[in-house]
Amino acid sequence: xxxxxxxxxxxxxxxxxxxxxxxxxxxxxxxxxxxxxxxxxxxxxxxxxxxxxxxxxxxxxxxxxxxxxxxxxxxxxxxxxxxxxxxxxxxxxxxxxxxxxxxxxxxxxxxxxxxxxxxxxxxxxxxxxxxxxxxxxxxxxxxxxxxxxxxxxxxxxxxxxxxxxxxxxxxxxxxxxxxxxxxxxxxxxxxxxxxxxxxxxxxxxxxxxxxxxxxxxxxxxxxxxxxxxxxxxxxxxxxxxxxxxxxxxxxxxxxxxxxxxxxxxxxxxxxxxxxxxxxxxxxxxxxxxxxxxxxxxxxxxxxxxxxxxxxxxxxxxxxxxxxxxxxxxxxxxxxxxxxxxxxxxxxxxxxxxxxxxxxxxxxxxxxxxxxxxxxxxxxxxxxxxxxxxxxxxxxxxxxxxxxxxxxxxxxxxxxxxxxxxxxxxxxxxxxxxxxxxxxxxxxxx
Numbered sequence: 093x094x095x096x097x098x099x100x101x102x103x104x105x106x107x108x109x110x111x112x113x114x115x116x117x118x119x120x121x122x123x124x125x126x127x128x129x130x131x132x133x134x135x136x137x138x139x140x141x142x143x144x145x146x147x148x149x150x151x152x153x154x155x156x157x158x159x160x161x162x163x164x165x166x167x168x169x170x171x172x173x174x175x176x177x178x179x180x181x182x183x184x185x186x187x188x189x190x191x192x193x194x195x196x197x198x199x200x201x202x203x204x205x206x207x208x209x210x211x212x213x214x215x216x217x218x219x220x221x222x223x224x225x226x227x228x229x230x231x232x233x234x235x236x237x238x239x240x241x242x243x244x245x246x247x248x249x250x251x252x253x254x255x256x257x258x259x260x261x262x263x264x265x266x267x268x269x270x271x272x273x274x275x276x277x278x279x280x281x282x283x284x285x286x287x288x289x290x291x292x293x294x295x296x297x298x299x300x301x302x303x304x305x306x307x308x309x310x311x312x313x314x315x316x317x318x319x320x321x322x323x324x325x326x327x328x329x330x331x332x333x334x335x336x337x338x339x340x341x342x343x344x345x346x347x348x349x350x351x352x353x354x355x356x357x358x359x360x361x362x363x364x365x366x367x368x369x370x371x372x373x374x375x376x377x378x379x380x381x382x383x384x385x386x387x388x389x390x391x392x393x394x395x396x397x398x399x400x401x402x403x404x405x406x407x408x409x410x411x412x413x414x415x416x417x418x419x420x421x422x423x424x425x426x427x428x429x430x431x432x433x434x435x436x437x438x439x440x441x442x443x444x445x446x447x448x449x450x451x452x453x454x455x456x457x458x459x460x461x462x463x464x465x466x467x468x469x470x471x472x473x474x475x476x477x478x479x480x481x482x483x484x485x486x487x488x489x490x491x492x493x494x495x496x497x498x499x500x501x502x503x504x505x506x507x508x509x510x511x512x513x514x515x516x517x518x519x520x521x522x523x524x525x526x527x528x529x530x531x532x533x534x535x536x537x
Contacts, residue, residue: 183239237274483513
């Protein structure tokens with residue numbers, strides 16, 4: 093709101109009372125003086141006058157509207173925190189003015205709009221979240237339900253952006269409670285939106301966060317606690333899909349397979365077929381490979397590759413076909429499948445390429461074709477954007493060097509693998525070989 097509009101709103105409020113000039117009081121004189129100061133662009137003077145009015149005439153008929161304009165003037169002077177403090181102190185009085193007070197009809201709505209504007213003006217930071225949290229520390233008798241809802245809802249949103257989903261959920265619960273109290277428990281579009289976040293969006297985000305950090309079991313616990321009876325069909329599918337992924341990551345193959353089968357059944361009834369159907373086909377193929385059911389995996393992959401030719405990760409079917417070929421000791425076939433992965437346009441700049449290139453090295457290694465294996469591993473070792481795959485390639489390359497009698501080169505590659513990797517198993521394996529090679533070198537001396 094501009095200073096002109098702010099002044100105009102004050103002036104109009106005064107003009108609505110025909111006794112303003114005839115029967116001036118100290119309260120009204122302060123109010124008139126503040127209006128004049130605003131009309132002259134003196135927001136500092138207006139703030140002082142309105143503060144005096146509010147402090148000395150807290151029970152006066154103009155107290156609520158004066159508090160609103162005091163907060164507005166503070167905000168226009170780029171003082172959002174004091175403005176929020178004023179609104180916090182007066183929110184309940186503004187929404188529930190004392191009987192007999194000549195309060196503007198739209199004051200509560202204008203105050204809510206001003207509150208949102210002030211909150212939006214706060215930059216996203218830990219400091220601004222602390223300011224908003226401090227406001228909610230007021231006694232419940234002071235804060236109005238609408239004020240509590242607005243601040244708690246914003247804190248929930250900001251903590252979700254910051255990745256603190258536990259706090260986001262806690263503030264969302266408080267926002268929903270305040271909103272329902274304000275409405276007398278009657279439903280509204282906002283109620284539905286808040287409940288969707290509470291029962292679906294935030295739990296799903298929490299599970300995704302756990303899963304992305306390698307914690308599959310906590311992700312499963314979160315997902316299994318979601319009450320799917322409160323969700324739409326699409327939301328249930330999203331929950332079941334992530335649950336299947338978490339079960340897969342946790343190695344609970346039978347449970348994961350059951351979830352993927354259920355998802356496939358849901359997709360069979362949809363037209364057009366959903367994009368995630370191809371991802372399910374891929375995961376089901378991986379489960380077959382992991383459980384060593386190679387004939388079934390081979391048959392499934394050939395059909396899945398045909399059915400989902402447009403799948404963005406179709407090269408993953410070829411990678412699994414390569415693993416099936418290795419299990420069947422069909423090394424030439426495995427090499428052809430892996431080369432298709434390496435050449436696939438959709439695989440470029442993704443982990444699929446170093447993984448397939450490393451696997452190609454393994455295929456040569458199994459055939460004791462060490463020079464070819466070294467060449468494949470060397471290609472991966474040059475991929476700086478994938479340090480863990482570099483480390484794996486160097487570890488295997490060093491083993492080839494040992495078998496070829498190139499001890500010095502093997503030792504250097506083991507040490508480089510140790511420097512690159514953060515994986516305990518790889519570090520242990522490399523450390524053991526470094527110790528063994530250094531011991532052998534000492535004995536020779």
